[in-house]
Amino acid sequence: MSEKDKTIEEKMNTLREAAAWFEGEDFSLTMASEKFEAAAKLANEIEHDLQQMENQITVLKRSFEDV
Amino acid sequence: METTDLRLGVSDFVAVINQTFDYAVPSAVIIGEVAGLSIRQGKWVRFKLKDDSSSVDFFGSIYQMNTPLEDGMMVAVLGKPKLSDKWGFSVSMQSVQAVGEGSIKRSFELLQKKLEAEGLFDVSRKRALPDLPTHIGVISSTEAAGYADFMKILQARWGGMNVEVARTLVQGVRAPGQIIRAIEYFNSCGNPPEVLVLVRGGGDADDLAAFNDEALVRALAASRIPTLVGVGHEIDTTLADLVADVRAATPTNAAQLLVPDKREIIERSRSMVKMMIPAIQARVNEYSREKDDLLSGSEALISERLLAFKQELEATVRLLGEYNPMKVLTRGYALVRGEVHVGKSIEVEMKTTIIQAEVTDVRKR
Numbered sequence: 001m002s003e004k005d006k007t008i009e010e011k012m013n014t015l016r017e018a019a020a021w022f023e024g025e026d027f028s029l030t031m032a033s034e035k036f037e038a039a040a041k042l043a044n045e046i047e048h049d050l051q052q053m054e055n056q057i058t059v060l061k062r063s064f065e066d067v
Numbered sequence: 068m069e070t071t072d073l074r075l076g077v078s079d080f081v082a083v084i085n086q087t088f089d090y091a092v093p094s095a096v097i098i099g100e101v102a103g104l105s106i107r108q109g110k111w112v113r114f115k116l117k118d119d120s121s122s123v124d125f126f127g128s129i130y131q132m133n134t135p136l137e138d139g140m141m142v143a144v145l146g147k148p149k150l151s152d153k154w155g156f157s158v159s160m161q162s163v164q165a166v167g168e169g170s171i172k173r174s175f176e177l178l179q180k181k182l183e184a185e186g187l188f189d190v191s192r193k194r195a196l197p198d199l200p201t202h203i204g205v206i207s208s209t210e211a212a213g214y215a216d217f218m219k220i221l222q223a224r225w226g227g228m229n230v231e232v233a234r235t236l237v238q239g240v241r242a243p244g245q246i247i248r249a250i251e252y253f254n255s256c257g258n259p260p261e262v263l264v265l266v267r268g269g270g271d272a273d274d275l276a277a278f279n280d281e282a283l284v285r286a287l288a289a290s291r292i293p294t295l296v297g298v299g300h301e302i303d304t305t306l307a308d309l310v311a312d313v314r315a316a317t318p319t320n321a322a323q324l325l326v327p328d329k330r331e332i333i334e335r336s337r338s339m340v341k342m343m344i345p346a347i348q349a350r351v352n353e354y355s356r357e358k359d360d361l362l363s364g365s366e367a368l369i370s371e372r373l374l375a376f377k378q379e380l381e382a383t384v385r386l387l388g389e390y391n392p393m394k395v396l397t398r399g400y401a402l403v404r405g406e407v408h409v410g411k412s413i414e415v416e417m418k419t420t421i422i423q424a425e426v427t428d429v430r431k432r
Binding site: 008009012015016018019022023027029032033035036039040042043046047050051052053054055056057058059060062064065066 | 161198199209218221222225226227228229230231232233234235241244245246248249252332333336337339340342343344346350351354
């Protein structure tokens with residue numbers, strides 16, 4: 001699944017994993033730049049997705065009055 | 068007797084009167100004090116409603132008595148006037164609700180005790196709401212301020228949801244029936260919402276009495292869909308609140324409990340990225356310090372080695388100086404070259420002079 005197809009939750013999880021990598025023992029300066037750029041891009045995508053999401057509100061025509 | 072008067076048999080008269088009632092007063096909400104309450108065979112309820120000058124008989128089934136009644140209680144009864152061919156005039160009860168603070172409180176206490184004993188409010192029955200619902204069912208009056216508050220906060224906090232709204236009354240004796248039908252409708256949908264939200268803004272005890280209706284409380288308890296109830300202000304407690312899977316203090320709070328705030332998530336994701344920079348900086352600093360330490364360690368090692376070489380060299384030079392023959396000559400010794408045989412010439416080198424001499428005698432010591 002490409003990053004674009006992921007849900008916001010999945011993207012947030014990926015971002016959390018990236019943040020954990022920076023704090024973890026696997027951290028290496030060699031990969032840090034690449035990882036940082038990917039994380040920044042992901043954060044922008046999350047913001048964009050959240051700003052674009054709109055609710056679909058349907059007021060039911062059905063009546064719930066006494067029959 | 069006038070010839071224009073209707074002449075009817077008793078049954079026809081009863082039928083005409085009932086038709087007249089159907090036309091003139093198909094149903095009405097009658098408010099009064101309960102008197103002479105009796106429940107027969109655990110099924111049939113009879114009582115009178117009275118005020119200062121009048122008294123009217125009411126009849127209904129126990130299932131329509133959706134709030135506990137006691138003599139002396141003030142209630143509003145939704146009913147249909149009827150002239151029975153056997154029992155005379157009475158109002159057929161469709162639903163009943165306590166009115167007035169004292170009666171509402173008493174009714175609330177009686178019903179709460181009953182439903183509590185049945186375990187309807189047990190914590191073990193409570194279900195969690197979905198983390199990020201994509202389909203929600205809202206039950207409220209679209210005219211109500213509480214609904215507007217809920218929708219405003221919901222829209223500001225989260226998006227991408229399918230929100231279906233069932234319009235119902237949220238106060239009065241007809242409200243519980245409508246809300247129950249809305250709950251049943253959502254529960255019977257082929258694609259039901261993941262959560263049902265019942266909201267209503269603040270009001271006095273009479274306004275919120277609909278949410279203490281027994282049938283409504285049971286319908287909420289029976290809902291297959293998890294329920295979130297936000298009725299009234301923070302200080303208000305209704306039985307619908309108590310039976311809900313999650314209780315919100317207000318409609319605004321209901322929206323806050325239902326979905327996260329996208330502004331907080333945006334801020335959190337930005338913050339996570341910002342927090343990566345110190346990690347990189349810390350590692351760069353750590354490597355830089357390590358490099359500096361290694362360099363200064365190397366420099367010290369080189370200096371130490373150089374000093375050792377220098378000291379060794381000086382010692383060697385000193386030692387070599389000791390072996391220099393010239394140094395021996397300075398102490399008064401002489402260096403003799405040539406064949407040591409009588410008659411041969413030899414060279415005698417001293418500190419300041421060189422002497423050519425002839426050997427005249429050679430002896431063993």
